[in-house]
Amino acid sequence: MKNHQNPRRTFLKNAALSGALATLTSGVSLASSPSKRAVRRDFNLNYAPHFGMFKNHAGDDFVDQINFMAEQGFPALEDNGLMKRSLDDQKRIGAALEKNGMTMGVFVIDPGFNWKVALTTGKEEYKEAFVKECEKAVEVAKIVNAKWMTVVPGYFERNLPLDxxxxxxIDAYRMGAEVFEPHGLTMVMEPLSDNPHLYLRHSNQAYMICKAVDSPAVKILYDIYHMQRNEGNLIANMELCWEEIAYIQIGDNPGRKEPGTGEINYQNVFKWIDEKGFKGISGMEHGNASPGKEGEQALINAYHKADSFK
Known part of the structure; x- marks a missing residue:
């Protein structure tokens, strides 16, 4: 039986938590450098928009969009496609986040192979490709001061038993954890609802894998939209696996748009998350319900309404 009081594990967990908290609070009080903006915080939780969400207000340039997000009081950004961007764009994004006192949320680790036959197979070629991409992710994370990377294990391998x-x-994620642990980084696995062929669909599956890997570098990304579709009972299920949740994403259902456009009572969900003392990122992983500047303003208003639980 694994010793859960292992001093090395305890040290790594504490180090990872300290690093995450330092990142999230780094923008609260800025140094006196005139190149940095005064930080504005309009929300109780750390909501993170993505590029394109406010393009009608801010234009197409990454830096302009980050500046607009900061002006609206959003403390973080997430960018799924960060690893595929040019080095110059990655540096510009990192510099803009630092200037605005903002935190980088998740970006996606995509090894480039066909997810239909991936880590579930146990094949060495896929594990090796995954580890190489984890190593690349470490370097990208340094540029933007990121702490979390999204991972998904892929499709079922129908020729193998589920166990x-x-x-x-578990084996593959242990290999990835060995890459990330020394850097205080965390890959967050995301259960998805996109189609029935996906292996990882429920929070309890992700919880079991986290416990088996037993590393601060492997945690859960709890996407509320996907979990409403797959399992519902959101607050109770989050409670069951709360100790392994390191990142949250948002989207109402049906439609995957901003809070208030579907069936989820986001004001209650956000209130519960806040009462749990969550200081991590809540990524705005959804589209805009309405087009143009009016739609973007409606989205901002929707977050103020859902966040007004105090």
Whole structure:
């Protein structure tokens, strides 16, 4: 049986938590450098928009969009496609975040192979590709001061029993954890609802994998939109796996748009998350319900309304 009081594990967990908290609070009080903006915080939770969400107000340039997000009081950004951007764009994004006192949320680790036959197979070629991409992610994270990277294990391998597939994923994520632990970084696995062929669909699956890997570098990304579709009972299920949740994403259902456009009572959900003392990122992983500047303003208003639980 694994010793959960292992001093090395305890040290790594404390180091990872301290690093995450330092990142999230780094923008609260800025140095006297005139190149840095005064930080504005309009929300109780750390909501993170993505590029394109406010392009009608801010234009197409990454820096202009980050500046607009900061002006609206959003403390963070997430960018799924960060690893595929040019080095120059990555540096510009990192510099803009630092100037605005903002935190970088998740970006996606995509090894480039076909997810239909991936980590569930246990094949060495896929594990090796995954580890190489984790190593690349470390370097990208340094540029933008990121702490979290999204991972998904891929499709079911129909020729193998489910438990063997789970074991293969645990092995692969342990290999990834060895890459990330020394840097205080965390990959967050995301259960998805996009189609029935995906292996990872429920929070309890992700919880079990986290416990088996037993590393601060492997946690859960709890996407509320996907979990409403797959399992519902949101607050109760988050409570069950709360100790392994390191990142949250948002989207109403149906439609995957901003809070208030679907069936989820986001004011209650946000209130519960806040009462749990969550200081991490809540990524705005959804589209805009309405087009143009009016739609963007409606989205901002929707977050103020859902966030007004105090």
């Amino acid at each position: 063997q597939q789970t074991a293969h994923i």
